Ligand code: GDP
């Protein structure tokens with residue numbers, strides 16, 4: 001039976017040469033070696049030889065009538081009583097996918113390396129000390145490593161996770177060379193970083209609204225300027241809303257950034273209702289057909305309830321104009337505050353539905369390890385990182401590039 005199926009599947013092969021081989025095999029049943037070899041060939045040529053994995057072709061004793069060994073063996077056994085209510089929304093989704101705009105920016109490796117230099121150097125100086133004079137990764141080395149990770153702002157939970165996975169590996173290979181610790185670490189850290197590569201903007205549903213939240217001073221306004229310029233460079237039109245109406249200086253500062261990015265801005269007087277500014281901004285963006293709206297907010301976390309109310313009011317009011325707004329709630333975190341940034345991320349995600357993060361000020365800090373803990377613990381993608389005070393000091397967060405730069409002292 002299997003034998004037949006295999007023959008059939010061979011017949012499906014597109015290659016004429018292989019078809020000839022098959023004929024030969026069928027005609028001359030004496031050369032079984034040829035058969036095996038051609039099977040091997042087939043395996044090399046086609047990585048998925050599906051006919052084999054199906055273990056249930058036996059119940060039906062009539063293999064000849066159906067010469068198509070299709071890989072779907074489930075149509076008969078499952079009567080599927082479910083009425084499947086979701087066939088309609090699916091095509092819609094699929095239609096929209098075609099309208100996603102994928103943001104692209106090649107990582108400025110030099111800039112990223114420079115930003116993470118302090119973090120990386122401080123981390124590996126400690127590692128070097130921990131493994132000096134050691135030939136294998138023993139309990140002492142692992143203890144030291146745990147301390148190093150924690151003091152590098154990776155965070156306790158994530159550190160424990162990393163240590164446990166390294167322990168497991170070391171247990172398998174008792175003589176893991178201490179000098180290879182960084183190789184193992186690199187792999188484990190790479191595995192742990194949450195990296196969600198989703199399409200960025202649904203152009204079909206424009207304007208795409210981004211609500212920027214975060215504690216005062218983390219770099220929201222600066223980051224909005226950077227984002228505006230970046231989006232513009234991607235061919236998108238951008239409108240900024242100055243909904244941090246708490247201080248006059250905040251509005252002026254945002255105006256300055258919108259000028260640098262050469263994008264438009266909607267503002268009201270200081271002290272006006274942030275929800276009203278957001279409404280005006282979205283309204284204008286809809287009328288003038290902008291692609292992206294970015295709303296700046298005042299991030300006063302001192303009162304969770306107030307903040308929650310303010311952010312949900314902004315969303316609610318914008319939803320009068322556009323049901324889906326805001327499409328994205330981007331939390332900005334100051335990476336130089338280390339574990340504090342992690343605490344903020346936790347608190348903000350309790351207050352509002354944070355959908356993405358930007359970690360700023362990774363330049364000039366040794367606390368960049370916090371990125372590892374945040375992305376592991378929160379399951380919210382870090383989309384961008386801030387690498388300086390200038391408008392172009394922004395990188396799309398890429399896990400591989402990040403790990404490479406984090407390990408720059410070791411990969412050279
Ligand atoms: P906001 O209060 O959250 O709006 O923060 P601001 O945008 O006003 O920024 C606060 C300070 O952080 C400013 O001095 C910025 O220049 C600085 N800043 C923002 N992002 C970065 C960054 O990626 N790197 C560095 N070094 N400084 C930054």
Ligand code: GDP
Nearest residue numbers: 272273274275276277279280283313316317320
């Ligand atoms: P509520 O606070 O939940 O009752 O929400 P409202 O619907 O009263 O709106 C709250 C705020 O959003 C208002 O005080 C306005 O500042 C703003 N807002 C709502 N609708 C509009 C509008 O049509 N235009 C403008 N400019 N602002 C609006």
Ligand code: MG
Nearest residue numbers: 220221244250
């Ligand atoms: Mg600000």
